[in-house]
Amino acid sequence: MKSSVLLLLFALAIYSCQPKEAVDILITHAEVIDVESGEILSDRMIGIKEGSIAFISDDYSRKYNATQTIEADGKFVIPGLWDMHIHFRGGEELIEENKNLIPLFTANGITGVREAGGDMTHQIFDWQKAIKEGTMIGPKIFTSGPKLDGPGATWAGSISVTTQAEAAKAVDSLASMGVDFIKLYDSRISRDAYLWILEEAQKRGIKTSGHMPFTVMLNEAVEAGLGSIEHLYYVLKGTSAEEQEVTNDVIAGKASFWGSMNRLMASTGEAQEQTTFNLLRNHNTYVTPTLFIGNTLTYLKEVDHSNDEYLNYIGNGIIATYQGRIRSALSANEAFTQMRIDLNNTFINLVPKLHKAGVQLLAGSDCGASNSYVYPGQSLHGELKALVDAGLPEIEALKAATINGAKFLEVNDFYGSLKAGKSGDLLILNDNPLEDISNTQSISSMVLQGKVYTKSDMDSMLESVRKK
Known part of the structure; x- marks a missing residue:
């Protein structure tokens, strides 16, 4: 003993x-x-x-x-939350106001952001460096640099692409800058230029993300390597039994983006939806629904935002950029306003279907200058709630703001989970x-x-x- x-x-x-x-x-x-x-x-x-x-x-x-x-x-x-769709933009006069948006992310527990194209690339690289070195508090920033579009693009700072040689040059230029992915936009880009960019990016192993011109079929974009689809307009197009006809009419100048929406909504079907969802899942194509901004912009006529608390933290220059969407909403006729409401409801209904089919979702707010009343930090929490309200389980919403973003950016060996x-x-x-x-x-x-x-x-x- x-x-x-x-x-x-x-x-x-x-x-x-x-x-x-x-x-x-x-x-x-x-x-x-x-x-x-x-x-x-x-x-x-x-x-x-x-x-x-x-x-x-x-x-x-x-x-x-x-x-x-x-x-x-x-x-x-x-894990810290990631907002997978934000913007820093607005020109030289708004650089400081954009920099002042960074504390709004960290104040809301956002530890990573995917910046989806703007006209402040050099400043963003400076902010990335300062955050990494600890001289500035902020989320880890992943950026696409300038968007790729056609001549006379809507967004300032975009790089124009019209030929395959220009597509290769643009992709190489972005790669040499050190961007984390490439963002494509659809305001002026041609069908051929869009597909050439995807081809050149895929050759070089560079991730892509973006909108899709309606001159391109969804399966063409996905099979060409589009890594993530921003917003649900393009998924909706893929679920329509009339996608080919709509595409042909847009190419021929007989139809427009907004003018096609009622036709697309009226021609969706379960079989075509499943085919599209399978396509997205099998190609590991991510989808960023951006429901919160959809809810916000759809009801600009009805909702008074003048007393929003976060207006106290947004620079007056950025607030002035909100007026473009506000004017458009207020001047829209009754038919267009109703179409936007129907479209918003259609997008909400798409989310649980995408999840059930095994499509990977990303949580993104689309906050930034010009996107009225969608405030950095706060809006990511709004997006999570919108996803759950649409029918996504809470754990799946969390995944969309954590591990899924890290997987898309191929940094999940270090980020995204505990x-x-x-x-x-x-x-x-x-x-x-x-x-x-x-x-x-x-x-x-x-x-x-x-x-x-x-x-x-x-x-x-x-x-x-x-x-x-």
């Missing part, structure tokens, strides 16, 4: 002498949401060292030396987002690039850009 006690004391002495693992941040008693499996891992410790997760464990017998400890009993931990060896960018929530997706806003604290920001810190980020 005496020898047993001595052995136990000896073992305890050895254990007590073992060096404790040092971490920068230790989160204890957390409910960790695994966005890949959908499971909740209860009562876990998370150790973060130099911005990466050192471990996630339920072994409380092990002791650690932590510079900072966060007690998360009863709280839920998720695993040892991956990024320690995360949110600690007071309430369970799998019970109510609005709980993504019940942020207790955020870890970003190895630093802890309390809710008070995040509120200060917001206040730092409040207009005087």
Whole structure:
């Protein structure tokens, strides 16, 4: 008996002498949401060292030396949220106002954004560098640089492509800039130029994303390598039994984009929908529904935004750019207004069908100058709620704002989910987002690039850009 006690004391002495693992941040008693499996891992410790997760464990017998400890009993931990469709744009006079949008993302727990084309590429590269070096607080920014379009493009800064040689040159130019993906737009681009860009990007192994001119069939774009489809207009076109006829009429100048919408909605069918969804799934083509901006712009006539709290944090120059869409909505006739409402409802109904068919979805707000009342940070939470309201399970909405974005950008080896060896960018929530997706806003604290920001810190980020 005496020898047993001595052995136990000896073992305890050895254990007590073992060096404790040092971490920068230790989160204890957390409910960790695994966005890949959908499971909740209860009562876990998370150790973060130099911005990466050192471990996630339920072994409380092990002791650690932590510079900072966060007690998360009863709280839920998720990866930092990513907004997969935003814009920085508006010309030189709006550079500073765009820079001031960055705190709105971090104040709302957005730790990554996919910037989908604008006219501030060099500034964005500067912001990327400053954020990486820690001289500026902000989300990790992935950018497409300038959009690719045709001559006389709608958006300033776009690169014009008319020939295959120009397509190759444009793709090489963007690659040499160091963009993360290529964004195609459909305001002036020809059918041939669009397909040439996809061909040249695919040759070089560069991800693509974008709109699609109605002179192109959806299957042509997908089979040519379009990586993600922004908005649901183009998915709708693919689900129409009259897609070929509409395409021919647009090529012939007999039909227009908006003028085709009622015809497309009236000619969708279950068989064609399934064919289209299978096409998207089998080619691993992602879809960004952008429901929140659709809900917002569809009802600009009916909803008064003049007292929106976030107008206090948006520069007056950017607010002035809202007027274009507002004027269009107010001047639209009754038939066009009703078509937009019908279209918005059609898009909402498409979301659960896409999910059921196994199509990968991305959560994107489309916030930025010219997109009226769609505010950075806040609108991503609005998009998550819109996705769930449309019929998406809460866990799938979370995936659309975390792991799916990382997979699309091919950085899921480090970002998008909570695993040892991956990024320690995360949110600690007071309430369970799998019970109510609005709980993504019940942020207790955020870890970003190895630093802890309390809710008070995040509120200060917001206040730092409040207009005087």
